Amino acid sequence: MPALGKVYLIGAGPGAQDLITLRGARLLAQADIVLHDALVTSEMLELCPQAEKISVGKRSGQRSVAQQVINQQLVDCAGRARLVVRLKGGDPMMFGRADEELRALEEAGIEVDIVPGITTALAAAAATKQPLTKRGVARSVGFFTSSTAPEHSEHDAIPETDTLIQYMGGREAIATAERLLAHGHAPDKPVVVIENVSRPDQQIQRMTVAELTQGLGTPHGPVLVMIGEAMRARAQQQP
Structure with missing residues (x-):
């Protein structure tokens, strides 16, 4: 041997x-x-x-x-x-x-x-200058993905946390937004979408849950979707 x-x-x-x-x-x-x-x-x-x-x-x-x-x-x-x-x-x-x-x-x-490595959610928070937690606004963070094993294909639960982070969320954006609205989330809840985080072709979009129901088109790289009041831009924050 x-x-x-x-x-x-x-x-x-x-x-x-x-x-x-x-x-x-x-x-x-x-x-x-x-x-x-x-x-x-x-x-x-x-x-x-x-x-x-x-x-x-x-x-x-x-x-x-x-x-x-x-x-x-x-x-x-x-x-x-x-x-x-x-x-x-x-x-x-x-x-x-x-x-x-x-x-x-x-x-x-x-x-x-x-x-260990820097997980995409933390890199995205840094790239967008958008903390995932915020005193008095968000004290819990949930990570989820819709990509599951075949035997768990019906699993579609979204965590009940202040800030939601969806990995590999590009193809599932519409379904995620519709599920959030169906569960009582506000249509104007802030959303930050980041594609190819930390790379030269990084792209950042800001929108609401209602706008997320229109989808994200065809992403050219890995997409992370961050949802919650902690994602609301600060008054003097640059895009």
Whole structure:
């Protein structure tokens, strides 16, 4: 039986190369093999020129590598390399399917460690200068996505929190807005939509829940939708 290497699940952050952690960058520079998501930028992969790179991209609405195949690739790579990195956009523990990969590695007896990354919601709050919490206005934040496993396709609950953050929300914008209105949310509740956060082609839109019912067109990159009174622009705030 071949010696087993160690696998690191590393968060690449929202996209910009200099928003990965120092620990993540150091491990990338030492990696023998890097299995990376489609959302990981080419600039990020410049941090591991020595590594064998394997794209295991998973993009909503596009053909992608099945999760079971990725799990097996991680196990196989650990059987032939000392240091294997599974590089994920954002943070591995936030909508990153880390549970499935951890289970597969643990069942195979492979040592695994996790390096957190800046999750997209926090990067978006910084990019828009819009805090997710606000004293006297918002003291709770809920993260959700409409992308679920097939057996949970009917799951459409929206958290009951002051600020709502929808990951991968571009395709679901109309349905989300309609559900919010149906549950009594105010039509004029502020919404901030950010596409390609932290990247050169970043786009920011401000609107209301009522306007969100018209949809967001066809996004060209990952979209985050932030909803709540905490998203209301300050009097002197720049767009």
